[in-house]
Amino acid sequence: MQRLRAGQPVFHQGDPARRVFMLTLGSLKIYTLLGDGRRQVTGFMFPGDFLGISVEGEYAFTIEALQQSELWWFSREAFDSFIETHPSIERELYRMAAHELAAAQRQMVLLGRKNAAERLASFFLELLKREQTIAGSMAQSFDLPMSRLDIADYLGLTKETVSRMLAELRGRGLIRLERQNRVEVLERERLEEVAAGNDEG
Amino acid sequence: MQRLRAGQPVFHQGDPARRVFMLTLGSLKIYTLLGDGRRQVTGFMFPGDFLGISVEGEYAFTIEALQQSELWWFSREAFDSFIETHPSIERELYRMAAHELAAAQRQMVLLGRKNAAERLASFFLELLKREQTIAGSMAQSFDLPMSRLDIADYLGLTKETVSRMLAELRGRGLIRLERQNRVEVLERERLEEVAAGNDEG
DNA sequence: CGGTCGCTTGACGGGCTTCAAATAGCGTGG
DNA sequence: CCACGCTATTTGAAGCCCGTCAAGCGACCG
Numbered sequence: 065m066q067r068l069r070a071g072q073p074v075f076h077q078g079d080p081a082r083r084v085f086m087l088t089l090g091s092l093k094i095y096t097l098l099g100d101g102r103r104q105v106t107g108f109m110f111p112g113d114f115l116g117i118s119v120e121g122e123y124a125f126t127i128e129a130l131q132q133s134e135l136w137w138f139s140r141e142a143f144d145s146f147i148e149t150h151p152s153i154e155r156e157l158y159r160m161a162a163h164e165l166a167a168a169q170r171q172m173v174l175l176g177r178k179n180a181a182e183r184l185a186s187f188f189l190e191l192l193k194r195e196q197t198i199a200g201s202m203a204q205s206f207d208l209p210m211s212r213l214d215i216a217d218y219l220g221l222t223k224e225t226v227s228r229m230l231a232e233l234r235g236r237g238l239i240r241l242e243r244q245n246r247v248e249v250l251e252r253e254r255l256e257e258v259a260a261g262n263d264e265g
Numbered sequence: 266m267q268r269l270r271a272g273q274p275v276f277h278q279g280d281p282a283r284r285v286f287m288l289t290l291g292s293l294k295i296y297t298l299l300g301d302g303r304r305q306v307t308g309f310m311f312p313g314d315f316l317g318i319s320v321e322g323e324y325a326f327t328i329e330a331l332q333q334s335e336l337w338w339f340s341r342e343a344f345d346s347f348i349e350t351h352p353s354i355e356r357e358l359y360r361m362a363a364h365e366l367a368a369a370q371r372q373m374v375l376l377g378r379k380n381a382a383e384r385l386a387s388f389f390l391e392l393l394k395r396e397q398t399i400a401g402s403m404a405q406s407f408d409l410p411m412s413r414l415d416i417a418d419y420l421g422l423t424k425e426t427v428s429r430m431l432a433e434l435r436g437r438g439l440i441r442l443e444r445q446n447r448v449e450v451l452e453r454e455r456l457e458e459v460a461a462g463n464d465e466g
Numbered sequence: 467c468g469g470t471c472g473c474t475t476g477a478c479g480g481g482c483t484t485c486a487a488a489t490a491g492c493g494t495g496g
Numbered sequence: 497c498c499a500c501g502c503t504a505t506t507t508g509a510a511g512c513c514c515g516t517c518a519a520g521c522g523a524c525c526g
Contacts, residue, residue: 096374098462104374119367154355161362166320168369173297173305175376176421180514212473220377222515227474244473244523261299381482413505423483428506445491445505 065136068129077126084143086114090133091209095217096125105218107167108210110194116143116157130209175220178261183219184229185259188239192249205248233258266337269330278327285344287315291334292410296418297326306419308368309411311395317344317358331410376421379462384420385430386460389440393450406449434459 068074068090077097092109106125109115115127117140138146147153174183188206195206208215212223219226233239238255240248249255257263269275269291278298293310307326310316316328318341339347348354375384396407409416413424420427434440439456441449450456458464 096370098374098378100462102378102462104377106370106373116363119363124367124370151352151355154352154359158355158359158362161359161366162317162320165362165365165369166325168366168373169297169307169325172307172369172372172376173299175373176305176418177299177303217377223473224475224516225514228514231474261301261303424505425484425507426482429482432506 065134068133068135070129070131072129074127074129074135075123077123079123081117081119081121081123082140083137084114084116084140085135085137087111087133087135089135091130092127092133092135093130093210093214093218094125094127103217104220105210105214106171108218114160116161130214180219180221180225180229181232181263182259182261183221184215184226184233185238185255187215187219188233188247188249189252189255189259191247192252204250204252205242205246208245208247266335269334269336271330271332273330275328275330275336276324278324280324282318282320282322282324283341284338285315285317285341286336286338288312288334288336290336292331293328293334293336294331294411294415294419295326295328304418305421306411306415307372309419315361317362331415381420381422381426381430382433382464383460383462384422385416385427385434386439386456388416388420389434389448389450390453390456390460392448393453405451405453406443406447409446409448 065088066074066085074085074092087109088111090111093105094107094109095103095105097103108130109127147157174186178186191206191208192203195203210218212226215221216223216226221229230239230241233255234241236254238249238251238258240250242248266289267275267286275286275293288310289312291312294306295308295310296304296306298304309331310328348358371387375387379387392407392409393404396404411419413427416422417424417427422430431440431442434456435442437455439450439452439459441451443449
């Protein structure tokens with residue numbers, strides 16, 4: 065078990081990929097850096113999420129805690145032998161990878177073809193959906209454990225543009241900020257329309 | 266076995282996901298449409314590529330032939346029972362999914378943080394690498410079975426921008442067009458630099 | 467209450483898109 | 497085999513969305 069404080073890295077881009085882990089508490093960000101410092105956040109992790117080893121060799125990304133977090137490590141060998149004795153796990157791994165792939169495809173659509181407002185609306189709906197699977201479908205608000213810059217780097221924008229789109233969604237009455245890091249969704253259907261690009265109103 | 270001519274769909278976004286297939290000849294494009302017609306190509310398929318069922322329910326994308334192609338279908342049931350009798354396949358499936366995930370992450374970096382020239386250079390290097398694994402590492406050119414519009418929709422650009430960046434890479438002597446749909450790489454290292462964003466020359 | 471850091475807001479500029487037109491490529495039929 | 501016509505690609509000009517730079521504001525913490 066490993067405890068992490070906000071900002072602490074789990075591992076770095078370029079480290080040899082030897083272990084796998086499951087997040088049990090808190091939240092993490094996954095990001096890749098380009099040579100000149102540009103950054104793309106390719107995903108966030110929440111409790112229950114598992115990180116296997118995608119490819120032999122080195123990690124292609126860095127993972128960092130967004131807040132106080134806890135995770136459980138397994139050595140690659142221990143994990144492999146666990147799989148040997150529980151072959152049904154393999155199917156479960158495949159299923160998880162398939163879901164991640166589907167999410168990655170949605171993110172490619174977002175990054176390739178959606179405008180700034182659509183990106184932020186899509187992101188909020190993703191977080192709302194997650195909140196509802198955990199807290200029940202009546203939940204209408206959720207936390208933002210990540211900074212505006214993290215959101216920007218996830219959505220392929222700048223922090224300024226994230227701020228402006230936030231202000232726009234707020235101004236149109238679709239969301240409300242309970243605190244700086246907590247969003248309440250006031251008009252889910254209209255938010256869905258913005259996210260989908262059907263937003264000529 | 267199914268033969269396809271250029272432009273023919275394999276299946277459409279929204280079709281129930283019941284079967285899996287392997288491409289044996291030709292090439293395919295995978296794309297998602299937004300409500301207003303915007304399109305994101307999330308990948309291309311080449312001989313040997315396999316498409317499993319990522320998520321229960323409906324396909325989230327359309328697949329279409331780029332040229333005359335051939336593929337082999339398996340019903341989901343046949344495929345599942347094949348897996349039952351060959352459990353080692355499961356690990357192979359997982360490995361494939363993991364590679365696709367790694368590719369998806371690279372594409373997210375491209376779409377989120379690279380400029381137009383970097384995107385096109387990255388794409389060409391991806392195709393060159395593929396060509397070299399097939400034809401040998403001395404290969405310096407490759408075909409573009411897809412249109413400029415397909416490339417644009419893969420890279421999150423417009424076809425005009427793709428044309429302009431093509432002209433720029435050509436003008437700088439990094440590539441040459443043998444024909445409209447065949448690219449020769451003249452300066453691989455410089456192309457790598459452009460792709461990585463280390464290009465202040 | 468002061469200081470710091472993150473967030474918001476404003477003004478301006480640039481890279482890519484949009485709209486438009488010219489050119490090239492390619493299959494078809496004479 | 498060549499001319500024709502259609503479509504894809506290239507090139508040009510103008511505009512816009514978002515990025516960049518800068519300043520002001522607010523939240524959190526000691």
